[in-house]
Amino acid sequence: MKAYWQLTLAQLRIFSRNRQVLFFTLLFPLILMIALGTFVGSGGGVSISLSIVNEDDTSASKELVSLFKENEAMTVDESDDLKAALDRLEKGDVQIVMVLPKGYGDSISTRTEQDPAYTLPVYYNETNMSASQIGLAVVNATIDQWSKKETNYTPIVDIESKGVRALDIGYIDFLVPGIVAMMIMSNNMNGVAGQISAWRERGILRRMQGTRLKASTFIAAQITARLLLNGLQALLVLLIANLVFGVNVSGSWLVLIGFVILGTLAFMALGFIIAGIAKNPESAGPIAGFATFPMLFLGGVFFPISNMPDFLQPIVKILPIAHLSTALRETMNVGTSLTGLWVEGLILSGWAIVAFFIASRTFKWE
Numbered sequence: 001m002k003a004y005w006q007l008t009l010a011q012l013r014i015f016s017r018n019r020q021v022l023f024f025t026l027l028f029p030l031i032l033m034i035a036l037g038t039f040v041g042s043g044g045g046v047s048i049s050l051s052i053v054n055e056d057d058t059s060a061s062k063e064l065v066s067l068f069k070e071n072e073a074m075t076v077d078e079s080d081d082l083k084a085a086l087d088r089l090e091k092g093d094v095q096i097v098m099v100l101p102k103g104y105g106d107s108i109s110t111r112t113e114q115d116p117a118y119t120l121p122v123y124y125n126e127t128n129m130s131a132s133q134i135g136l137a138v139v140n141a142t143i144d145q146w147s148k149k150e151t152n153y154t155p156i157v158d159i160e161s162k163g164v165r166a167l168d169i170g171y172i173d174f175l176v177p178g179i180v181a182m183m184i185m186s187n188n189m190n191g192v193a194g195q196i197s198a199w200r201e202r203g204i205l206r207r208m209q210g211t212r213l214k215a216s217t218f219i220a221a222q223i224t225a226r227l228l229l230n231g232l233q234a235l236l237v238l239l240i241a242n243l244v245f246g247v248n249v250s251g252s253w254l255v256l257i258g259f260v261i262l263g264t265l266a267f268m269a270l271g272f273i274i275a276g277i278a279k280n281p282e283s284a285g286p287i288a289g290f291a292t293f294p295m296l297f298l299g300g301v302f303f304p305i306s307n308m309p310d311f312l313q314p315i316v317k318i319l320p321i322a323h324l325s326t327a328l329r330e331t332m333n334v335g336t337s338l339t340g341l342w343v344e345g346l347i348l349s350g351w352a353i354v355a356f357f358i359a360s361r362t363f364k365w366e
């Protein structure tokens with residue numbers, strides 16, 4: 001235990017003395033966050049998506065659903081659960097939710113010209129009025145065009161719009177968790193691979209092997225030191241994001257810290273694998289860069305994973321950075337509990353366990 005604490009403190013001293021590395025590993029994510037947050041701001045492009053809850057499931061309701069799906073002005077999906085659809089609306093995943101209540105088909109088929117128009121409930125996002133107003137206009141126009149066509153310009157269906165107070169999430173709220181995930185990945189994969197390779201080339205690891213030091217003690221001290229460093233850096237990024245852009249953590253800090261730890265373990269293990277297969281520090285850097293660069297763009301750091309092409313989705317869904325950025329984003333922006341993030345936790349744990357097993361086989365003292 002004494003050797004473990006001595007190695008941990010020694011590693012922290014190495015970090016503190018190498019102020020140039022500390023400065024740039026922290027400065028780059030901060031500059032990137034402030035630059036993108038300033039230029040892009042909290043806004044983004046307006047995209048309209050409609051979720052139709054078809055509780056009626058008759059030929060009349062299916063006809064109306066088909067009509068909306070033919071409209072190229074918005075993306076349309078069907079759901080059979082109103083609560084789930086409204087949850088998506090509150091999270092900002094869709095802009096409009098329209099309900100086709102049970103009995104809609106019967107009412108339309110038996111309606112006479114003297115009867116009032118049938119009213120469909122339509123929910124919209126109050127915190128994104130630009131998209132909501134466009135979406136409501138498209139829904140109104142589609143309904144109006146269909147109903148007038150059916151009854152010789154006499155409307156038979158109307159909508160009742162209902163505002164839902166959704167999460168007010170801008171691009172900077174999306175970006176900050178991604179920046180934290182990127183920092184964890186870069187610090188551990190590039191940092192561990194480069195440092196261990198350099199120590200091996202300089203003979204430091206060989207001298208350590210000559211003592212009674214166990215490999216498990218050495219790795220445990222490395223993990224502890226980097227956990228402390230990553231935790232402090234992540235806290236500083238979140239503090240600056242709060243002061244400059246007003247970004248807050250909606251969920252549990254314990255869950256957030258837990259995923260910072262899991263991400264650190266997973267990417268540290270990958271860093272040890274790279275250090276094990278790299279012949280020297282000069283090759284460790286390019287190998288780490290070759291692994292991290294694609295993950296910056298495929299892992300949901302800067303762009304939503306759902307916006308990526310379908311052929312990339314299977315690859316994206318196995319990347320550790322994708323699950324780390326999703327977990328941090330869900331915790332910070334939505335306030336999702338640990339039970340709602342068990343998939344991300346399980347996959348990151350699996351990456352850490354498998355990668356450490358492989359690292360134990362590839363790790364070399366000299």
